Amino acid sequence: MTPPLVHFRWTPANVSVTQTAAMLPVLIAVWAAHGPAVLATLGVAVVAALAWEGVFALIRQRPVTAHGLTTALIIAIMAPVSLPLWQIAVAVSLGVVLGELIFGGRGFGFLNAGVAALAFLVFSFPGVALLQANFWVAAATVPGAVLLLAVGLAPWRPFVVAILSVAAVKLLSGEAITLTDTGAALLFGLVFLACDPVGGAATRAGQWLYGALVGGLIGLFAADTGPAITANAVVFAVLLASIFAPLLDYLVVEVNVRRRRNRAGRAHV
Amino acid sequence: MSLIRHVTAPLIDQNPVTLQILGICSALAVTTSLATALTMSIALTVVLVASATVISLIRHHIPSAIRLIVQITIIASMVIVIDEVLQAYAFAISQRLSIFVGLIVTNCLVLGRAEAFAMRNPVLPSALDGLGNGLGYSLILLIVGTIREFFGAGTLFGQAVVTTVADGGWFQPLGLMQLAPSAFFIIGLLVWAIRSLRPDQIETPEYTLQQQEARR
Numbered sequence: 001m002t003p004p005l006v007h008f009r010w011t012p013a014n015v016s017v018t019q020t021a022a023m024l025p026v027l028i029a030v031w032a033a034h035g036p037a038v039l040a041t042l043g044v045a046v047v048a049a050l051a052w053e054g055v056f057a058l059i060r061q062r063p064v065t066a067h068g069l070t071t072a073l074i075i076a077i078m079a080p081v082s083l084p085l086w087q088i089a090v091a092v093s094l095g096v097v098l099g100e101l102i103f104g105g106r107g108f109g110f111l112n113a114g115v116a117a118l119a120f121l122v123f124s125f126p127g128v129a130l131l132q133a134n135f136w137v138a139a140a141t142v143p144g145a146v147l148l149l150a151v152g153l154a155p156w157r158p159f160v161v162a163i164l165s166v167a168a169v170k171l172l173s174g175e176a177i178t179l180t181d182t183g184a185a186l187l188f189g190l191v192f193l194a195c196d197p198v199g200g201a202a203t204r205a206g207q208w209l210y211g212a213l214v215g216g217l218i219g220l221f222a223a224d225t226g227p228a229i230t231a232n233a234v235v236f237a238v239l240l241a242s243i244f245a246p247l248l249d250y251l252v253v254e255v256n257v258r259r260r261r262n263r264a265g266r267a268h269v
Numbered sequence: 270m271s272l273i274r275h276v277t278a279p280l281i282d283q284n285p286v287t288l289q290i291l292g293i294c295s296a297l298a299v300t301t302s303l304a305t306a307l308t309m310s311i312a313l314t315v316v317l318v319a320s321a322t323v324i325s326l327i328r329h330h331i332p333s334a335i336r337l338i339v340q341i342t343i344i345a346s347m348v349i350v351i352d353e354v355l356q357a358y359a360f361a362i363s364q365r366l367s368i369f370v371g372l373i374v375t376n377c378l379v380l381g382r383a384e385a386f387a388m389r390n391p392v393l394p395s396a397l398d399g400l401g402n403g404l405g406y407s408l409i410l411l412i413v414g415t416i417r418e419f420f421g422a423g424t425l426f427g428q429a430v431v432t433t434v435a436d437g438g439w440f441q442p443l444g445l446m447q448l449a450p451s452a453f454f455i456i457g458l459l460v461w462a463i464r465s466l467r468p469d470q471i472e473t474p475e476y477t478l479q480q481q482e483a484r485r
Contacts, residue, residue: 084441087441090443094454098454102461120445123444123445123448124443124444124445124446125441125443125444126444
């Protein structure tokens, strides 16, 4: 008798739990920096995200999930604590419903719901500056980033390419950068928003292209924000790149199919 | 009875915007305020009725090979008339609509009804069909325009309904509502709502998941 083999598999629930764990240190650092108001933001975001998931689970007669937790954490970390809570609730509702749930839930869409909600915040309300970071926030992002990159939940290819292309754009334009703000926005934005398994490209070549697109767009959007690369630039870059990610994947697959067909054609001739 | 049906069917059941997904570009562009949406609705309805009537009148004399050119010529003439009338009597609003009145010529809805209905039906049903489709288009435009102007600026027809934060009130306008994506969201949600109430409007999906027994 062979003993029963237990295979570990990434399920949406596992992914959500790991991402949540990776974000907790960042949340604590933001709490330390901005005070307990961040907990109110988090509470509202969690309630709004889970309520909509519950409604959709009810309509579709599917088991209730708690993927909204990661979305809520992203919002709580990135959104300024001074925002009125109803604005958080509206942004989370629109982000979760339009960015994720109408496509069928997490894993079925092509956007990170957190990115959609943050973009909505910035578009709708004047003067919203995301992720006011200090050194500790930047430092607290490191363990979670290392964890997600190590277990492969955040693909390393787009991460590396994006960092390189941001650096290239900044070098070409000859601007200095301030490390703390830039570090926190880049690290958190790239690992938790850009390298989200749902929002990014899936094919290997697609991931290289996607990373270059994210990095290039960040460099472009951050061109007029002075020395710091702001989180706003990162969010918009990720939003735009996520929209193009399925196209990149499609092109990569199409090129591969052509290449293999040509090779097979030559072999038959 | 069936004549009335030409007017009522396109309101919900055969709505040109939400079922046939026609006229979307103008629905995105002119719905930032209710005034422009209403003007555009009236202009399009008038053009639709007039062109359907004229095309239906001369439908037996239009050679099939050049019928599209003839239809476009007639529609374009109507649009020029409407544009000139607007510039003469409502100059401010015609400035705000900019090129979108002129672009009624290229609105798929007008040519679509001319080609699909007015070319092969008598005058009265064609005119009523044009009126119905114009009203269906107007209905969606006015709904979207109301939502976008109210939530985007706190006004309706330019009159303040609630006091915004900028004027010392409590209402914080949603900037997104003044941008084109919001019209996409609103039209999408409208389509969703209508198809939930009328399931026969749901299109058959291109791909379906195959039912499989779970492997043990």
